[in-house]
Amino acid sequence: MREQRRTRRFAALALAATVVLAACGDDDDSDADDEPATEESTDEPATDDEPADEPAADDEPAAEPAGDDEEASGDDAVIPVWIAFEDYRLDWTNEVAAAFNEQVDGYSVEITGFASYNDAFDAAIQAINSGEPPAVVHFFEAATQEARDALAGNGEPVFADLEAIIDGRTEVAGVPVVLDDVVASAATYYQLDGSYTSMPWNTSSAIMFLNRTLLDAAGVEGTPATWQELEAACEAFMASDAATDSCVTWPNHSWFVEQDIALQGELLANNDNGRSGRADEVFIDSDAMVDYVTWWKGMADQGYYTYTGTQRDWGGTYDLFAAQNVPFLLYSSSDTTALTDEGANGGFEVEAAFLPRNGEATGGGALIGGATNWVINGLDETTQDGAIAWVNFLSNPENAASWHQTTGYIPITETAVSNLEAEGYFDENPNQRIASEQLAASPDTPATTGALVGNFVAIRDVITESIESVLVNGDDPAEAMAAAQEDAQALLDEYNLLFADG
Amino acid sequence: MPLPALFAILVAALVGAAVVARSGTRSLPLRALAGALGGGLGALAVSAPIDFCTFSDEYETKDYVFGLVLMAAGAAAGIAAARAAMAPERKPDTNATSHSVWRNWWMPWLLLSPTLAVLVVFLYWPAIETIRYSTKLARLSNPKQVDRCVYNFTELIGPSRPWLALVLAGLGMVGIAAGVLLDRQGRRVARSARTIVSAVSAISLFAALAFIFTDDYRQVYVVTMIISVGTVVGGLVISLGIAFIAYQPIRGASVYRTLLIWPYAISPPIAGLLFFVIFDANTGIIDHWTTTLLDTGLADYRTTPVLAQLVVIIASIWKTLGYNLLFYVAGLQTIPPDQVEAAMIDGASAWQRFRYVVIPALSPITFFLIVTNLTYAFFETYGTIDYLTKGGPAGATNVAMYEIIQVFNTGGDLGRGSAQSMILFAGVVGLTMWQFRSTGRRVTYG
Numbered sequence: 039m040r041e042q043r044r045t046r047r048f049a050a051l052a053l054a055a056t057v058v059l060a061a062c063g064d065d066d067d068s069d070a071d072d073e074p075a076t077e078e079s080t081d082e083p084a085t086d087d088e089p090a091d092e093p094a095a096d097d098e099p100a101a102e103p104a105g106d107d108e109e110a111s112g113d114d115a116v117i118p119v120w121i122a123f124e125d126y127r128l129d130w131t132n133e134v135a136a137a138f139n140e141q142v143d144g145y146s147v148e149i150t151g152f153a154s155y156n157d158a159f160d161a162a163i164q165a166i167n168s169g170e171p172p173a174v175v176h177f178f179e180a181a182t183q184e185a186r187d188a189l190a191g192n193g194e195p196v197f198a199d200l201e202a203i204i205d206g207r208t209e210v211a212g213v214p215v216v217l218d219d220v221v222a223s224a225a226t227y228y229q230l231d232g233s234y235t236s237m238p239w240n241t242s243s244a245i246m247f248l249n250r251t252l253l254d255a256a257g258v259e260g261t262p263a264t265w266q267e268l269e270a271a272c273e274a275f276m277a278s279d280a281a282t283d284s285c286v287t288w289p290n291h292s293w294f295v296e297q298d299i300a301l302q303g304e305l306l307a308n309n310d311n312g313r314s315g316r317a318d319e320v321f322i323d324s325d326a327m328v329d330y331v332t333w334w335k336g337m338a339d340q341g342y343y344t345y346t347g348t349q350r351d352w353g354g355t356y357d358l359f360a361a362q363n364v365p366f367l368l369y370s371s372s373d374t375t376a377l378t379d380e381g382a383n384g385g386f387e388v389e390a391a392f393l394p395r396n397g398e399a400t401g402g403g404a405l406i407g408g409a410t411n412w413v414i415n416g417l418d419e420t421t422q423d424g425a426i427a428w429v430n431f432l433s434n435p436e437n438a439a440s441w442h443q444t445t446g447y448i449p450i451t452e453t454a455v456s457n458l459e460a461e462g463y464f465d466e467n468p469n470q471r472i473a474s475e476q477l478a479a480s481p482d483t484p485a486t487t488g489a490l491v492g493n494f495v496a497i498r499d500v501i502t503e504s505i506e507s508v509l510v511n512g513d514d515p516a517e518a519m520a521a522a523q524e525d526a527q528a529l530l531d532e533y534n535l536l537f538a539d540g
Numbered sequence: 541m542p543l544p545a546l547f548a549i550l551v552a553a554l555v556g557a558a559v560v561a562r563s564g565t566r567s568l569p570l571r572a573l574a575g576a577l578g579g580g581l582g583a584l585a586v587s588a589p590i591d592f593c594t595f596s597d598e599y600e601t602k603d604y605v606f607g608l609v610l611m612a613a614g615a616a617a618g619i620a621a622a623r624a625a626m627a628p629e630r631k632p633d634t635n636a637t638s639h640s641v642w643r644n645w646w647m648p649w650l651l652l653s654p655t656l657a658v659l660v661v662f663l664y665w666p667a668i669e670t671i672r673y674s675t676k677l678a679r680l681s682n683p684k685q686v687d688r689c690v691y692n693f694t695e696l697i698g699p700s701r702p703w704l705a706l707v708l709a710g711l712g713m714v715g716i717a718a719g720v721l722l723d724r725q726g727r728r729v730a731r732s733a734r735t736i737v738s739a740v741s742a743i744s745l746f747a748a749l750a751f752i753f754t755d756d757y758r759q760v761y762v763v764t765m766i767i768s769v770g771t772v773v774g775g776l777v778i779s780l781g782i783a784f785i786a787y788q789p790i791r792g793a794s795v796y797r798t799l800l801i802w803p804y805a806i807s808p809p810i811a812g813l814l815f816f817v818i819f820d821a822n823t824g825i826i827d828h829w830t831t832t833l834l835d836t837g838l839a840d841y842r843t844t845p846v847l848a849q850l851v852v853i854i855a856s857i858w859k860t861l862g863y864n865l866l867f868y869v870a871g872l873q874t875i876p877p878d879q880v881e882a883a884m885i886d887g888a889s890a891w892q893r894f895r896y897v898v899i900p901a902l903s904p905i906t907f908f909l910i911v912t913n914l915t916y917a918f919f920e921t922y923g924t925i926d927y928l929t930k931g932g933p934a935g936a937t938n939v940a941m942y943e944i945i946q947v948f949n950t951g952g953d954l955g956r957g958s959a960q961s962m963i964l965f966a967g968v969v970g971l972t973m974w975q976f977r978s979t980g981r982r983v984t985y986g
Binding site: 156159160163164184187188189190191192193196345346347348349350351357358361363493495496499503506507510511529532533535536537 | 950
């Protein structure tokens with residue numbers, strides 16, 4: 039009891055200190071930049087469960103020169119690298135940058151963290167237009183179409199085609215090119231006509247986490263693999279003595295919707311999900327979509343699913359699972375490490391499993407999520423080579439494995455997977471294996487490759503807004519998705535008006 | 541120029557000539573000419589830059605009407621300017637303290653130039669760019685822009701109950717006419733009658749506006765009104781009450797008066813964060829209290845629309861409280877004690893002294909605070925809302941400013957973002973003008 043009180047007092051003090059710091063540090067800058075890092079991104083849930091963590095730090099990109107500047111000689115070509123992380127993932131990247139600067143002669147990588155992918159992207163375009171571009175920008179999968187299309191003020195493409203500038207070399211500035219080694223699921227997503235336009239980095243999949251301790255206490259056995267099984271497990275759990283407030287939660291993020299459409303083997307856009315030609319039609323009101331939203335609403339209506347009340351709420355859903363308020367959590371594999379640790383620290387057993395799918399549909403599979411590193415177009419040759427070397431260095435087998443162990447993003451190269459396997463890492467940490475296995479089990483079809491659609495970031499918001507109206511206002515799923523279809527189609531038409539040829 | 545446009549401009553010029561000719565000291569032909577120029581050029585100034593596109597066949601009736609309304613607004617501004625120019629010149633105030641006159645005409649401009657440069661670069665130029673973007677389909681990642689005429693505006697217009705909008709607008713107009721008539725009657729009419737008429741006309745006009753928008757944007761409009769009015773009215777009432785208590789001469793008053801001002805030093809996102817921690821349905825302190833005392837948990841404000849609005853309003857009130865207190869405490873100190881004493885001798889109760897002496901004496905401060913608080917409520921609640929509700933649940937706290945930032949930030953849509961910020965700007969200008977005309981007139985500066 040006393041300990042609890044002390045903790046609380048400490049928390050209060052910490053909060054007070056934060057407030058004072060924040061009041062001094064950030065003025066009334068109530069702009070868009072305040073969004074926490076997790077906002078626009080697919081799969082970077084905040085692992086910090088306290089929203090009170092460092093509010094001040096969210097505001098401005100923390101520019102931290104990587105490595106020891108004293109060691110870098112003055113002649114080194116500076117490679118400015120912009121990434122959309124500001125938490126422990128920025129720290130990890132800074133460490134890798136320090137290693138790069140030490141091992142690779144003639145280059146000095148400088149990392150800058152941004153609050154979100156969109157912030158980094160917008161800043162990059164403005165930096166190009168004002169003549170001081172970065173060399174590498176980290177941008178997420180949903181905006182792949184926009185990144186390929188994007189033009190700077192001078193009408194030139196913003197990003198270079200990665201394989202075109204590598205130009206067949208197997209080594210750049212002494213760093214081996216690892217593109218051929220990238221795992222299949224990421225390869226199919228990010229390749230255009232068989233060649234990469236950007237370098238895959240953080241890649242994840244949506245998976246399910248179970249609180250096995252809680253389920254055992256309720257006498258619920260097995261691992262649900264389908265919507266129907268999950269619903270049955272929830273019914274049993276909620277009827278048991280060990281029942282908590284509710285049974286399952288996941289963020290109202292379009293990424294989960296996309297996963298569940300792909301798991302049913304259905305498309306989200308025409309022209310093979312935009313893979314065989316520019317997509318000019320979206321299928322937001324498809325039967326697969328309506329079925330999914332109807333099931334979701336049913337879970338909520340029965341009290342099995344908890345909606346945290348805000349869209350893209352990674353933190354709130356994570357907290358419900360970590361506090362043992364729900365035995366099931368559908369989440370990004372990017373936090374496998376953190377979620378497994380929550381169990382270890384909180385005295386309950388966390389198990390990872392495949393995302394439940396519609397038991398009445400076959401032939402589908404799960405999608406990837408995450409981001410790639412893009413090299414800016416039009417850099418001088420030295421800087422460009424440094425940028426290529428850096429993005430390959432970041433995903434070399436050693437770093438790919440370390441990144442996976444730190445976060446839970448899948449090991450991005452086959453060598454990294456086999457090295458970890460040989461070390462026995464997966465046997466010791468079975469949860470870490472699930473995302474890779476789920477992606478490997480996914481058949482190679484246009485549905486499971488993922489949609490490539492213009493204005494997709496805005497379209498995703500249309501989808502989550504409609505689902506929120508279903509969950510909060512009880513709107514009819516078919517009607518809500520039909521309205522979403524109309525808005526999404528208008529957004530795509532507008533995008534194509536600006537970017538499509540002619 | 542299309543014929544209807546020419547016709548509209550001619551009408552504007554005629555109306556301008558008629559209006560300005562009615563009053564003023566200059567010669568009649570000059571007044572009529574100025575009025576015609578003001579009206580015609582005003583209408584031309586808003587329609588020429590978009591190439592009279594609202595009259596073209598490819599756009600709908602609502603674009604056509606919107607174009608005409610814009611031209612009418614431009615003409616009204618032009619006529620007002622002409623009227624001001626033709627008004628009798630004010631005689632220089634001979635009693636004013638003597639002031640020196642610059643010997644060189646360029647000297648004041650030179651000294652003003654740094655300020656003007658800042659205004660042009662940071663205010664006027666961005667404002668003109670915003671107006672330009674509001675007629676385009678544009679995004680940051682492409683230098684190409686497509687002309688959209690006024691589509692970015694008119695797509696928000698789609699009356700689902702046009703008759704209701706018309707009835708309410710009619711009621712508002714009748715109210716305004718009645719108000720003008722009552723004003724003519726002068727003192728013979730009771731003040732309360734005028735207050736009621738003005739309130740009825742204002743409310744019905746605001747309601748009529750709501751029914752002009754599409755369902756989606758109407759929600760944004762209504763939510764903005766609820767949260768802004770709630771923040772301003774609640775904030776002023778509460779801060780006046782606290783200021784009245786804090787103003788009492790008690791030991792240590794200077795210390796706690798200073799402490800009361802602290803919330804003002806905290807940025808809106810932090811206010812959001814604090815209230816997030818307080819009201820959270822699972823871990824919040826309020827939930828803890830209600831569970832312990834009443835044995836019932838707090839409803840989750842993040843899934844209950846009315847609660848969400850309430851929490852945002854409370855957080856915003858708390859945030860502006862320090863600022864309002866600062867002014868009210870200072871204002872209370874300027875009320876001459878003999879006035880209050882005189883009222884006391886006349887047998888006025890404490891409430892009567894407060895109602896009939898203190899509140900009127902504070903009217904200039906209240907007026908100032910209404911304007912600044914409205915500006916805060918319209919433009920600066922983004923951070924608070926973003927931390928508390930993210931505009932949810934289902935848009936229940938999605939105020940106009942939040943919507944604008946969402947449109948630009950996730951959609952990268954420069955055109956829509958600009959158009960909606962123009963609408964918000966127009967709304968605030970309209971509200972402030974109404975404020976100056978209605979309440980501003982009653983302010984007494986002692």
